[in-house]
Amino acid sequence: MNTSPAFTPSVASVSSRSRQSVRSGRARCVAMLRRTACMVLAAASLLATAACSGGISDSARTTDVIANGAYHEAHGGQLHIYTWAGYMPDEVIKKFEQDTGISLTVDTFESNEALEAKLQSTGGSGYDIVMPSDYMVYQLIKEHMLVxxxxxxxxxxxxxxxxxxxxxxxxxxxYSAPYVVGYTGFMVNTAKIPKSAIPTSWKEFFALSSKYGKSQLLNDSIEVTNAALRAVGSDQCTTNAHAYQHANDLLQSYRSKVGVVSSEGVADRLASGEQVVGMIWSYDAYQAQQSNKDLEFIYPSDGTTQFVDNMAIAAGAQNIDQAKTFINYMLDPKNKEAIDESAGAGSVLKGGNALLPSEMRSSNTIVPSAEELKHAVTEQACSNAINDNYTQLFENFKQ
Structure with a gap:
């Protein structure tokens, strides 16, 4: 008898979009912060939570703020930045202030949805530079929250x-410029799992025998649901109701193999051997490998999420020239290298990877091979109705 929690997919039409991704959290201590928002506490009506789902909505301002005239480099003044933790190291702040004379104030947020809520509540004021992930750039443009x-x-x-x-x-x-790129896959301890058993896809990841110990999953509805959808032969934002049911059944059957569902301490648990396999973001994977060389980061062949976090100017920005000066400054690989090294991420700039330490350049968590990049996909910005499926499926899994 099937005792899985009831799951009734809600499938609405989704406008055709190119691929891109949903991201939330950053280097080292930042694992705990990534995409923690929008977890509905009960698997309620699939028509609820539209405002917090990260889906496409129409709200807020009705006109765009435009500042695309000639570039004027600022010398002095102030700049207020709202970003992910770990994305503005102290040494970078000091160097930028010395080079430009601009005084920086940096605050951090825990999720894209927290950023969106802040801009909605203030009409976009309070900050000059904001750093939304790819799908949230799309959302904020629709809401007229970016310059x-x-x-x-x-x-x-x-x-x-x-x-x-x-x-x-x-x-x-x-409206935006790329800042950091990363990937979502899984990591295995090659000293504990024989080469013949190492999974290479999400399908194999979920099918891995429990004799190797319990795994860990990120506490992230988007990541877990996308992985399950890919494992059953579907993909993100699908409108196929059967795909969500199959993904739900897969996750229910996988529950007994899971030791931890958390986005905190992901690298530490794998590095220490507490877990020998687990879902992980590439920047955390790089940190784990610094402590345990037996760990290998896998780009799942049935879909590895690629995410890009961006620099943008908030619609209520008061310091436009300073904001554009900051963006231009960070588009110089020499200025950006310290950030990429701190974040454990590959560069989004021409020649940027060549400036990284050789150890980073040789790590597939930082610079994936051409073959691994073939598996990289960027996530779509799902509709609110589809995001409700993700929320309910994940809450069913965690019950």
């Missing part, structure tokens, strides 16, 4: 790697 400034008019705009120069969420980079 149109046009990266092509910045002197260093030409430094953006081709791969990141025309994303679905901002095809002409008129």
């Amino acid at each position: 149109k400034f046009d990266v092509s008019k910045l002197p260093n705009g030409k430094n953006i790697s081709k791969e990141f120069s025309s994303p679905y969420y901002d095809p002409k980079l008129e």
